Amino acid sequence: MGTYLCVSHSTNHYWKDTKMKAKIGLELHVPLPTKTKLFCRCSTEVTADPNTNVCPICVGFPGTKPKLNFNALTLSIALAKLLDCTINPKISFSRKTYFYPDLPKNFQITQFEAPIGVKGKVTLIDHEKTIQITRLQLEEDPGRIKYSKDGRTLVDYNRAGMPLVEIVTAPDFVQSTEVLEFLEILFATLRYIGIENPEAIVRCDVNVSVAGGARVEVKNVSGINNIKKTLEYEVSKQIKLLKAGLEVQRVTLMFDSERKITLPLRKKEYEEDYGYIFEPDLPQYNIKELPEQINTPPTPVARFFTYITTYDVKDPKEQKKLKKIFFSNKEWGDILERLTKKIPPSKKLHNLLLNLLETNKFDSKTFYAALSEPHTPLVPFIEKAFQDEVTTSVITEQLTNYFITGKLPQLEEISQSDTETETLVTTFFEQHPDILQKVKNNPKMINFAVGQIIKKTGKKHLAKKIKQKIEEIITHK
Numbered sequence: 001m002g003t004y005l006c007v008s009h010s011t012n013h014y015w016k017d018t019k020m021k022a023k024i025g026l027e028l029h030v031p032l033p034t035k036t037k038l039f040c041r042c043s044t045e046v047t048a049d050p051n052t053n054v055c056p057i058c059v060g061f062p063g064t065k066p067k068l069n070f071n072a073l074t075l076s077i078a079l080a081k082l083l084d085c086t087i088n089p090k091i092s093f094s095r096k097t098y099f100y101p102d103l104p105k106n107f108q109i110t111q112f113e114a115p116i117g118v119k120g121k122v123t124l125i126d127h128e129k130t131i132q133i134t135r136l137q138l139e140e141d142p143g144r145i146k147y148s149k150d151g152r153t154l155v156d157y158n159r160a161g162m163p164l165v166e167i168v169t170a171p172d173f174v175q176s177t178e179v180l181e182f183l184e185i186l187f188a189t190l191r192y193i194g195i196e197n198p199e200a201i202v203r204c205d206v207n208v209s210v211a212g213g214a215r216v217e218v219k220n221v222s223g224i225n226n227i228k229k230t231l232e233y234e235v236s237k238q239i240k241l242l243k244a245g246l247e248v249q250r251v252t253l254m255f256d257s258e259r260k261i262t263l264p265l266r267k268k269e270y271e272e273d274y275g276y277i278f279e280p281d282l283p284q285y286n287i288k289e290l291p292e293q294i295n296t297p298p299t300p301v302a303r304f305f306t307y308i309t310t311y312d313v314k315d316p317k318e319q320k321k322l323k324k325i326f327f328s329n330k331e332w333g334d335i336l337e338r339l340t341k342k343i344p345p346s347k348k349l350h351n352l353l354l355n356l357l358e359t360n361k362f363d364s365k366t367f368y369a370a371l372s373e374p375h376t377p378l379v380p381f382i383e384k385a386f387q388d389e390v391t392t393s394v395i396t397e398q399l400t401n402y403f404i405t406g407k408l409p410q411l412e413e414i415s416q417s418d419t420e421t422e423t424l425v426t427t428f429f430e431q432h433p434d435i436l437q438k439v440k441n442n443p444k445m446i447n448f449a450v451g452q453i454i455k456k457t458g459k460k461h462l463a464k465k466i467k468q469k470i471e472e473i474i475t476h477k
Helices: 012-016 070-082 176-192 224-243 300-310 316-328 330-340 347-358 364-372 378-387 392-405 411-431 433-441 443-457 460-476
Strands: 022-031 094-097 107-110 117-124 129-140 144-147 153-156 163-169 203-210 216-222 251-256 261-267
Touching: 022 176, 022 224, 070 117, 070 129, 070 163, 070 176, 107 129, 117 176, 129 176, 176 224, 176 300, 176 316, 203 224, 216 224, 216 261, 224 251, 224 261, 300 316, 300 330, 316 330, 316 347, 330 347, 330 364, 330 378, 347 378, 347 392, 364 378, 364 392, 378 392, 392 460, 411 433, 411 443, 411 460, 433 443, 433 460, 443 460
Parallel strands: 216 251
Antiparallel strands: 022 163, 022 203, 094 107, 117 129, 129 163, 144 153, 203 216, 251 261
């Protein structure tokens, strides 16, 4: 297997060694959220007791015939479209033969000659770089092995046959930060097709070579932190081997998350070792017309750039906050698009979206569902409130109350109190520009300004709105 050296975990300086440049490629395995397995009707319920969601098809009894899950096919095509892949007009499946306890048939049904998509790409925002997607294919998952404390090896075949999409990138990454940004974009894209919590379920095989040397593969790394640690350890290890005049062996490794090191599993296989043959029990599928029939949303990256362009957002901190919004879940983008059909894009609408998010009281799915109801009062309320020039802080407050009580107030009441508040605050600051300057220089002075306005006007019941208006003035003006 070769010689392995003790490697320091302080590895950041290795990425700057241009003579020892790393090449990194990823193979990502994405479970699809279907109710049944890829080639049979067994449930994909992950909490079921071991070996209860199995049937003769998914455990490979002789004479059984697989049948393709159409929902898994459409989800994989949708993902291929979002990753800008060329969709093959005809696809087929192959048998990948290898022997392991978690593979009951002794082969895996996957794709080889004609996958779902090829030649895709993902553009990184921060690194301003394009990562090529070599192929995107649909395949079945093996079972799950569990090692008991008494030394036995246990196998649960519930997972065997569950649908996976495998995404293979070109070795376009040269540092771990590029990989992490790619994963951030990919996970956001997966959320857009209904895959929840991808960080916890996606498994990654990491391929690493340094200075044109042998490529090693680290199998089944899960979690962004573990992927980062795997890359940093393996790159630094290979560099130390090469600098010591030793050879990097082409091997398959595992990542020990406790010791944060990579360890050898076996010699690295070549494609020809798997003895691929066409799956004789499945036909070739003509899917030429199918991609056009599958509607996909704009990608998270596209939505982000459209937004910052439309609303002219140039502040880096605000851009970072918006990227998190559009990457965290699809519904916030849907909410904005639904609102802008009635309300022209404006700085005020932008501020309203940020206000809603910062309250932490809005579940995006609930909010979007409420906006989508046929006779919802929310859109007309927001539209009229914008026409009456009600401030975003007051609109946010009333929407919050709506989700608590189910009632929206009369717009006349809002407009009157809001107009009164704005008059009080602007008149006071016109008379006391020195206090306005103090508040701008030190936001902790806001409560002092609120107290002075109430002392002068006696409008104690408007204290909350006065404070919100002052915050709006110093934040957005």
